[in-house]
Amino acid sequence: MSFDGLPPLREVIRAHGLFAKKALGQNFLFDLNLTAKIARSAGGLEGVTVIEVGPGPGGLTRALLSEGASKVIAIERDERCLSALAEISERYPGRLEVIPGDALKTDFAALVAGVSPVKIVANLPYNVGTELLVRWLTVEPWPPFYESLTLMFQREVAERIVAQPGDSSYGRLGVLAGWRTEARIVFDVPPQAFTPPPKVTSSVVHIVPRTNPLPVDGARLARVTEAAFGQRRKMLRQSLKSLGGEALLEKAGIDPTRRAETLSIEEFVRLAQCI
Numbered sequence: 001m002s003f004d005g006l007p008p009l010r011e012v013i014r015a016h017g018l019f020a021k022k023a024l025g026q027n028f029l030f031d032l033n034l035t036a037k038i039a040r041s042a043g044g045l046e047g048v049t050v051i052e053v054g055p056g057p058g059g060l061t062r063a064l065l066s067e068g069a070s071k072v073i074a075i076e077r078d079e080r081c082l083s084a085l086a087e088i089s090e091r092y093p094g095r096l097e098v099i100p101g102d103a104l105k106t107d108f109a110a111l112v113a114g115v116s117p118v119k120i121v122a123n124l125p126y127n128v129g130t131e132l133l134v135r136w137l138t139v140e141p142w143p144p145f146y147e148s149l150t151l152m153f154q155r156e157v158a159e160r161i162v163a164q165p166g167d168s169s170y171g172r173l174g175v176l177a178g179w180r181t182e183a184r185i186v187f188d189v190p191p192q193a194f195t196p197p198p199k200v201t202s203s204v205v206h207i208v209p210r211t212n213p214l215p216v217d218g219a220r221l222a223r224v225t226e227a228a229f230g231q232r233r234k235m236l237r238q239s240l241k242s243l244g245g246e247a248l249l250e251k252a253g254i255d256p257t258r259r260a261e262t263l264s265i266e267e268f269v270r271l272a273q274c275i
C-alpha cells in the first residue's frame with residue numbers, strides 16, 4: 001500500500017495490463033514522491049480545480065488529490081487506463097472526473113465554465129504538448145480561465161519556452177510565452193524517472209499569465225513569429241517578404257537587416273500590429 005491506501009503504481013500497471021504505448025507518448029511516473037513534487041510546483045492546491053491531461057495510471061492524479069485539489073478533471077485518450085482511474089475516484093469520492101477522449105479536441109474553458117480558481121497540471125504526452133501549450137497561450141479572453149500551467153516537457157522544449165532574445169532556443173514559443181506569461185523551469189527530471197525512459201531529460205515548467213500583456217491579436221503574432229523564425233538565419237526583409245517585407249518593417253520602425261532572434265517581444269508585437 002502507498003500513502004493514500006492505493007496500491008503502488010507498478011502493481012496498478014500490472015493489474016490493468018498497462019504496457020506503455022509509444023504512439024500515445026506514454027512515459028509513466030511511478031515515484032509518488034516525484035509526482036508530489038510536481039503537484040507542489042503548482043503552488044497551493046487547496047480549493048483549486050485542476051485540469052490534468054493524460055493521467056495514465058494516475059501517479060500525478062493521486063498526488064494532486066492528496067495535495068488538496070478540490071477536484072481533478074482528467075482527460076485521457078487511452079481507454080485501458082480508465083479502470084485504474086476508477087479506483088482513484090473511489091478513494092476520493094466526488095473529486096475525480098475522468099473524461100475519456102482526445103485533449104486536442106477538448107474545449108478546456110468550457111469544462112470549467114464558472115469555476116475558479118483553475119490550474120492545469122500535466123505530465124504531457126510529448127507528441128501533443130507543444131500544440132496544447134500554444135492553444136493555452138493564445139486562448140481568448142485574457143486573463144485566461146486558468147491561474148497557472150505546470151507542465152512537463154522535454155528539456156529542449158522547456159528551454160524554448162523560457163528563452164530570451166539572443167538565446168539560441170529563442171523562437172515562436174519563447175515569444176508567445178514571454179508575451180503573455182512569466183515562465184520558468186522549476187526542476188529537471190532524468191530519463192530514468194520514467195517507465196519506459198525517454199531518450200532525453202525532461203523539465204517541469206511553471207507558467208503564470210500576465211494580467212496586462214501588450215495588446216495584440218495572438219494569431220497575428222503567431223504568424224509573424226512563424227515567418228520570421230521559419231528562416232531564422234535570413235534578414236527580416238527576406239523572411240517576412242510574404243507579410244509585407246521592407247514596407248512592414250519600416251512601418252514598425254525595425255531595421256530590415258536584423259534577424260529574428262535579435263527582436264524583443266515588444267518588437268514582434270509591433271510587427272504583428274502592423275500587418
Ligand code: SAM
Binds near residue numbers: 027102104128
Ligand atoms: N500522467 C501520467 C504519469 O505521469 O505517469 C502519464 C503521462 S504520459 C507522458 C502521457 C499520457 O497522456 C498517457 O497516459 C497517454 O495515454 C495520454 N495521452 C496521449 N495523447 C493524448 C491525447 N491526445 N489526449 C489525452 N490524453 C492523451
